[in-house]
Amino acid sequence: MASTSTFDKPRLSLRGLLAAPFVAFGNIAILIARASPRVRAIERLNGISDAELARRGLTRDGEIRRILGAAAAI
Secondary structure: OOOOOOOOOOOOOOOHHHHHHHHHHHHHHHHHHHHHHHHHHHHHOOOOOHHHHHHOOOHHHHHHHHHHHHHHOO
16 A cells, blocks of 8 residues: 655745744743743732632732832832
8 A cells, every 4th residue: 555645845935034033032032031030920820819819818919019029010
């Protein structure tokens, strides 16, 4: 039994080539932001329910202000 497979090369376009550096820069910026301790703390906070925060005597808004500090005022 013979089988054939076709392999389509990705098509290169001028638009794709021009956008590639900007896409790469955006991906790097996202990686840097996600590595931030503040972002990791916000992600942990997002995993906690409002009911659990209330049980601890905390509010989501208050915790965001605590995590971000002066940056929260911007």
